[in-house]
Amino acid sequence: MIEVKNLVKRYGLIPAVDDISFTLKPGKIYGFLGPNGAGKSTTMNIMTGYIAATSGDVRINEYSIMEDPEEAKSFIGYLPEIPPVYPDMTVEEYLRFVAELKGVKRSERKDQVARAIQRTRLDHYRRRLIRNLSKGYRQRVGLAQALLGHPQFIILDEPTVGLDPNQILEIRKLIREIAISGDDVPEEERPIVLLSSHIMQEVSAVCDEILIIAHGRLIVMDTPENLIARYHVNDVYEIEARCSEERLGEVLAPFKEMAEFEFDSNDMPEGISKLILTFPKDADVAELLFKTMAKDGIPVRQFKCVVPTLEDIFLQLVAKADEEFAAREEEQMKEEKVKNATNSFEVTPMEEDPMQEDDDETEAEDDEAEPAEEEAAETKEGGDET
Amino acid sequence: MIAIWKRELKSFFDDMLGYFIVAAFLMLIGYFFCQYNIENPFAFFAYAICAVATFMSALIPLLTMRSFSEERKSKTDQLLLTAPVSVWKIVMGKYLAMVAVFAIPVLISCVYPAIIYITGSYAYPLTDYMTILAFFLVGASYIAIGMFFSSLTESQIISALLAFAFMFILGNLRGLAQKVPLEEWKNAVALILFTVIFFFIFFKMTQNFYVSFAVFAVLCIGVAVAYHVNKDMFYGAVGEIMRAVSYGETLYLFANNIFDVTSIVLYLSVSAFFIFLTIQSIQKRRYS
Numbered sequence: 218m219i220e221v222k223n224l225v226k227r228y229g230l231i232p233a234v235d236d237i238s239f240t241l242k243p244g245k246i247y248g249f250l251g252p253n254g255a256g257k258s259t260t261m262n263i264m265t266g267y268i269a270a271t272s273g274d275v276r277i278n279e280y281s282i283m284e285d286p287e288e289a290k291s292f293i294g295y296l297p298e299i300p301p302v303y304p305d306m307t308v309e310e311y312l313r314f315v316a317e318l319k320g321v322k323r324s325e326r327k328d329q330v331a332r333a334i335q336r337t338r339l340d341h342y343r344r345r346l347i348r349n350l351s352k353g354y355r356q357r358v359g360l361a362q363a364l365l366g367h368p369q370f371i372i373l374d375e376p377t378v379g380l381d382p383n384q385i386l387e388i389r390k391l392i393r394e395i396a397i398s399g400d401d402v403p404e405e406e407r408p409i410v411l412l413s414s415h416i417m418q419e420v421s422a423v424c425d426e427i428l429i430i431a432h433g434r435l436i437v438m439d440t441p442e443n444l445i446a447r448y449h450v451n452d453v454y455e456i457e458a459r460c461s462e463e464r465l466g467e468v469l470a471p472f473k474e475m476a477e478f479e480f481d482s483n484d485m486p487e488g489i490s491k492l493i494l495t496f497p498k499d500a501d502v503a504e505l506l507f508k509t510m511a512k513d514g515i516p517v518r519q520f521k522c523v524v525p526t527l528e529d530i531f532l533q534l535v536a537k538a539d540e541e542f543a544a545r546e547e548e549q550m551k552e553e554k555v556k557n558a559t560n561s562f563e564v565t566p567m568e569e570d571p572m573q574e575d576d577d578e579t580e581a582e583d584d585e586a587e588p589a590e591e592e593a594a595e596t597k598e599g600g601d602e603t
Numbered sequence: 604m605i606a607i608w609k610r611e612l613k614s615f616f617d618d619m620l621g622y623f624i625v626a627a628f629l630m631l632i633g634y635f636f637c638q639y640n641i642e643n644p645f646a647f648f649a650y651a652i653c654a655v656a657t658f659m660s661a662l663i664p665l666l667t668m669r670s671f672s673e674e675r676k677s678k679t680d681q682l683l684l685t686a687p688v689s690v691w692k693i694v695m696g697k698y699l700a701m702v703a704v705f706a707i708p709v710l711i712s713c714v715y716p717a718i719i720y721i722t723g724s725y726a727y728p729l730t731d732y733m734t735i736l737a738f739f740l741v742g743a744s745y746i747a748i749g750m751f752f753s754s755l756t757e758s759q760i761i762s763a764l765l766a767f768a769f770m771f772i773l774g775n776l777r778g779l780a781q782k783v784p785l786e787e788w789k790n791a792v793a794l795i796l797f798t799v800i801f802f803f804i805f806f807k808m809t810q811n812f813y814v815s816f817a818v819f820a821v822l823c824i825g826v827a828v829a830y831h832v833n834k835d836m837f838y839g840a841v842g843e844i845m846r847a848v849s850y851g852e853t854l855y856l857f858a859n860n861i862f863d864v865t866s867i868v869l870y871l872s873v874s875a876f877f878i879f880l881t882i883q884s885i886q887k888r889r890y891s
Binding site: 262265266267268269286287288290291293295297298299301302303304305306314315317318319320362 | 605606607609610614617618677678679680681682683684685686687688689889890
């Protein structure tokens with residue numbers, strides 16, 4: 218089991234990882250998802266003991282990576298963003314070196330290296346200098362290296378970046394194999410795989426659970442199914458029909474109580490109207506909608522039920538995190554301003570500074586008020602048209 | 604540790620660098636042996652090896668420059684630092700591998716006193732072997748210094764240049780010491796200036812202003828009090844300190860048949876100190 222507790226890493230004053238906590242359980246593949254610069258690599262580097270955290274702790278099988286680094290590290294196989302390979306060694310030499318470095322017993326070394334080579338399909342390359350290998354094969358060597366010493370925790374930082382589509386599929390398959398390989402051992406000893414990516418599709422294809430982070434904070438941790446269930450709040454239907462917006466609105470008037478109506482015909486060809494209907498989840502009205510329109514003889518060009526994909530959810534969550542981050546920064550700046558103001562307040566005459574402070578606050582209030590007004594305006598417009 | 608030692612040693616001889624270092628030392632040793640002991644009928648090989656030692660500050664940085672710079676640049680340090688091996692063992696593995704490369708020409712040079720002993724009418728093998736041992740220890744301490752500079756930067760060139768400058772000054776401190784003024788107050792001021800520099804380095808490393816300032820203040824007050832109590836202490840003090848840590852002529856002591864324990868202790872403690880600094884510099888990078 219890996220426990221990450223209140224992990225913080227600051228570079229100067231800038232937080233790269235901002236209070237992240239989670240627990241990883243054996244036998245599962247976890248996906249670490251976040252936009253570039255979200256703090257994925259930093260978190261992984263701390264978990265593997267490459268860099269130290271500003272505060273917080275990582276416990277690996279009850280060993281703290283800060284206090285008992287050697288014990289904790291002995292459970293980990295790590296593939297960093299750039300595979301840590303020595304170009305002047307052959308694949309086999311390198312893997313034997315890593316096995317020795319990880320303290321694999323002399324008698325087991327040969328077998329383990331052979332098995333790692335076989336699992337990563339490097340058989341034909343074992344005597345090649347790593348210098349002469351392509352990016353994809355170096356990545357495989359890096360992965361083989363991470364598998365040595367039977368680590369219980371395999372941490373892979375963007376394992377498929379820079380590979381061609383075939384290799385990506387192969388590596389994904391391999392990662393799944395690694396996780397399943399523990400089926401014959403007791404549950405606590407099954408491997409945990411944690412891989413990072415900035416591509417949702419990849420994570421959802423491979424992982425059992427997804428951790429989304431942005432701006433150094435863990436936003437959500439859940440299975441893909443639960444994520445969809447949690448963020449799939451509305452059934453959205455898109456209807457394109459050959460008639461005026463008013464007519465479409467009239468015909469579908471019976472649904473007005475249940476659904477939100479929004480017309481979006483601007484990009485449509487002439488005579489075509491587009492209506493976006495938002496129903497609460499599981500309303501199951503598709504057939505009814507279609508029947509209603511058919512009865513009134515409305516020629517429907519396209520009728521689509523929009524289900525949010527994980528990708529949509531990811532983007533939505535990240536956008537939300539971006540907003541929150543901006544708000545946090547603004548708040549911080551405001552605090553600093555207040556601090557500066559109170560500092561100068563002691564020196565300069567009273568009149569100017571408190572005024573300035575007030576100004577700031579009212580400005581901020583204005584900012585907050587604006588979106589609300591806009592929303593109100595939008596709904597009003599929608600209402601008028603229908 | 605053994606894994607790292609083996610890998611390092613092998614990598615020196617997988618490309619030219621290891622052979623180059625060994626060959627360069629052997630060439631210098633051979634050249635000075637010819638100069639001192641064959642062309643001139645002089646029975647001490649020790650002086651030849653002392654002459655070779657002056658080239659050490661140019662050759663050792665070549666040996667040490669890539670030890671940590673390269674790892675950091677190619678990110679292979681991630682492998683070492685995330686492996687279940689302590690930083691101490693990583694540093695020692697690398698250090699001992701470089702010492703092993705350096706030991707090859709030193710071991711081969713042990714043949715020369717034997718040649719003198721067999722063919723010459725006079726021979727002083729004990730003096731010669733003492734000097735070779737001292738030469739080896741000087742080299743080992745230079746390797747520790749070079750390794751430390753390599754752990755500071757990603758650039759091999761910069762680490763080599765820094766190491767060269769440092770070793771060059773260390774080797775010539777005795778000469779420089781003669782140029783330092785002797786008056787008490789000048790020496791006291793110089794010591795205060797050293798503490799200021801020390802304060803900045805300490806502050807940079809610890810990022811703790813109060814602690815570093817406290818250390819600085821204590822040192823300054825110490826100097827001031829000592830100056831008041833016993834002014835004579837400061838007469839030529841800086842020069843004395845420079846002479847004490849100078850490497851320049853210590854080897855000649857051995858060549859003059861003096862087994863100078865002070866120098867041996869100096870070499871060993873410089874090695875230990877810079878190995879310690881290397882470990883600290885790697886640990887520190889994890890925290891910044």
